[in-house]
Amino acid sequence: DAKTTQPPSMDCAEGRAANLPCNHSTISGNEYVYWYRQIHSQGPQYIIHGLKNNETNEMASLIITEDRKSSTLILPHATLRDTAVYYCIVRVTDSWGKFQFGAGTQVVVTP
Amino acid sequence: DGGITQSPKYLFRKEGQNVTLSCEQNLNHDAMYWYRQDPGQGLRLIYYSQIVNDFQKGDIAEGYSVSREKKESFPLTVTSAQKNPTAFYLCASIRRNTEAFFGQGTRLTVV
Numbered sequence: 001d002a003k004t005t006q007p008p009s010m011d012c013a014e015g016r017a018a019n020l021p022c023n024h025s026t027i028s029g030n031e032y033v034y035w036y037r038q039i040h041s042q043g044p045q046y047i048i049h050g051l052k053n054n055e056t057n058e059m060a061s062l063i064i065t066e067d068r069k070s071s072t073l074i075l076p077h078a079t080l081r082d083t084a085v086y087y088c089i090v091r092v093t094d095s096w097g098k099f100q101f102g103a104g105t106q107v108v109v110t111p
Numbered sequence: 112d113g114g115i116t117q118s119p120k121y122l123f124r125k126e127g128q129n130v131t132l133s134c135e136q137n138l139n140h141d142a143m144y145w146y147r148q149d150p151g152q153g154l155r156l157i158y159y160s161q162i163v164n165d166f167q168k169g170d171i172a173e174g175y176s177v178s179r180e181k182k183e184s185f186p187l188t189v190t191s192a193q194k195n196p197t198a199f200y201l202c203a204s205i206r207r208n209t210e211a212f213f214g215q216g217t218r219l220t221v222v
Contacts, residue, residue: 034210043201043213044154087153098169099144099203099211101154 004088009106012082018075020105022088025069030092033064035073037084038104044087047073078109113138117202117214123222124189124196132187132217134202141206143185147171148199148216157200160185189219197221 005023012018024033032051036044048055048062050071055062061074075082087104115136124130134143142161146154156169160179174193179185185204189196202214 036211041199041216041218043203043215044211045213046210049210085153098156098159099142099205100156100170101146103153 004090004102006086006088006102006105008103009108011108011110012075012078014080014109014111015077018078018082018107018109020073020075020086020088020107021070022073023070024088024090027068027090028092031090032092033062033068033071034089034091035060035062036087036089036101037082038087039081039084044101047086078107080109080111083107083109115202115204115212115214117200117217119217120215122217122219124219126221127191129188129190130196130219132189132200132202132219134185134187134214135183136204136212137183138204138212139182139206140204140209140212141182142204143179144203144205144211145169145175145177145185145187146201146203148201154201157187 032049034049035047038044048057048060050062064071085104085106087101118133144159145157148154155171157175158166158177160166163179163182166177166179176188197220200217203211205211
C-alpha cells in the first residue's frame with residue numbers, strides 16, 4: 001500500500017470549512033483513498049473513500065486531484081465534535097493486505 | 112446489531128504475565144486486524160488475518176501472538192516477552208470492497 005503524508009495538526013473555527021490535505025504521490029492505479037477519524041480514546045471511524053472522482057456524503061467531501069497524487073477532505077461546517085485525529089490511507093479495496101495507518105492530522109475546532 | 116466487540120475495556124497485567132484481549136465480530140468480515148496505539152501516536156499494525164487458520168505479522172509482532180480458529184474471533188495474547196505492553200489496543204475487521212470497522216479498544220496497563 002502507498003504511503004501518505006499529512007500535516008501533524010491544524011486548527012479550524014467552528015462553523016467554518018475544514019480542509020485537510022493528504023499527499024499520496026506513489027499511489028497505484030487500483031488504490032483507493034480512504035479517510036478515517038479517531039476521537040480521543042475511541043476506535044477510528046470511517047468517513048469517506050474514493051478512487052478518482054470527487055465524493056460526498058453526509059459527513060464530508062473528498063476531492064482527489066486529476067493525477068491522484070493528493071487529496072483533500074472537506075468538513076463543510078466544522079463543529080466542536082469534529083475535533084479528532086484524521087487519517088488518510090490508500091489501499092487496494094479488492095484485497096486486504098496490511099492496511100496501515102500513518103500519524104494523521106490532529107484537528108482542533110475552536111469556538 | 113452487527114458490530115465488532117473488544118473486551119475488556121480496561122485490563123491490568125502484572126509484569127511477567129500473559130494476557131489475552133478478545134475481539135469478536137458478527138459482520139461476516141473475512142479479514143481482521145490488531146493495532147497498538149501509544150499516547151499521541153498513530154496506529155501500528157501488530158498482526159492481521161485474511162482467512163481462518165491463517166495470519167501474518169504486522170510491523171510490531173514481537174511479544175504478541177494471535178489465533179484465528181473462527182471467522183468471528185481474533186484474540187490477541189500479549190506475552191511476557193513484550194517488554195512495554197502498556198498501550199491502547201484496537202481491533203478491526205474488513206470485508207472485501209468495504210471499509211474497515213473498528214472496536215472501541217482495550218486499554219492495557221502493566222502494574
